[in-house]
Amino acid sequence: MNWTDDRVELLKKLWAEGLSASQIALQLGEASRNSVIGKVHRLGLAGRAKAPAAAMPRQRKPRTSGAVVRVTRPVAVRGNTALAAVPVYDEQVAPAPRIATENVVPIGQRCNILELGTGRCRWPVGDPGAADFFFCGGKTIGVSPYCGYHARIAYHPPSERRRDRRGGEADLPRRPLA
Numbered sequence: 108m109n110w111t112d113d114r115v116e117l118l119k120k121l122w123a124e125g126l127s128a129s130q131i132a133l134q135l136g137e138a139s140r141n142s143v144i145g146k147v148h149r150l151g152l153a154g155r156a157k158a159p160a161a162a163m164p165r166q167r168k169p170r171t172s173g174a175v176v177r178v179t180r181p182v183a184v185r186g187n188t189a190l191a192a193v194p195v196y197d198e199q200v201a202p203a204p205r206i207a208t209e210n211v212v213p214i215g216q217r218c219n220i221l222e223l224g225t226g227r228c229r230w231p232v233g234d235p236g237a238a239d240f241f242f243c244g245g246k247t248i249g250v251s252p253y254c255g256y257h258a259r260i261a262y263h264p265p266s267e268r269r270r271d272r273r274g275g276e277a278d279l280p281r282r283p284l285a
Contacts, residue, residue, distance in 0.1 A: 108142050115150070118143065122152055218244035230257035 110118075114135060121131045128143040135143070212232060219241060223229060228243035229252045245254035253261055 108138050110146060114138075115146070118146060119150070119152065122147060125155060212241075212243050212245070216244045217241040228252070228254040228257055230254070230261075 117135065118131060121134055126134070128147070129140045132138045132140045132143045217232075218227060222244070223242055226247055228245040228247055230243040231240070232243060233240040243254055243257060245256075247253060248255050248258060251258045251262075
């Protein structure tokens with residue numbers, strides 16, 4: 108689109124009258140709406156104020172009655188419950204009986220790292236930095252580095268590993284290895 112001086116003057120006049128860019132483009136003929144907007148921007152013509160009806164706040168409806176009825180709803184647990192109120196119960200629950208899962212290693216069977224050899228269980232017992240740290244030292248089964256008890260703790264069949272990951276059935280007794 109060629110912007111001649113006559114077309115620019117007509118654009119300024121129509122813009123000042125409040126016509127839209129689309130209406131001005133129709134009046135000019137070969138101009139598009141975007142070309143009109145671009146020329147107005149380049150000429151630095153003042154933007155138009157909003158219509159007075161849009162500038163005034165809208166009237167609100169008056170309330171018919173002064174009483175407001177609010178319905179209380181039960182508290183629903185939604186979203187992040189980390190800070191939710193925890194119900195307090197007065198019941199005393201007895202702790203579950205503790206099942207002994209530790210194998211008591213006889214003192215004669217215990218060994219340190221220097222005494223470990225083939226055929227002795229390499230299961231560590233205790234804190235390696237403590238003075239009372241030792242290895243089980245029991246008789247190993249097959250090619251396993253552990254005795255029968257510690258092999259059952261260390262090795263789980265794949266089906267039980269999947270079940271433990273799902274949860275819920277983890278308390279089932281484990282199948283002994285043969």
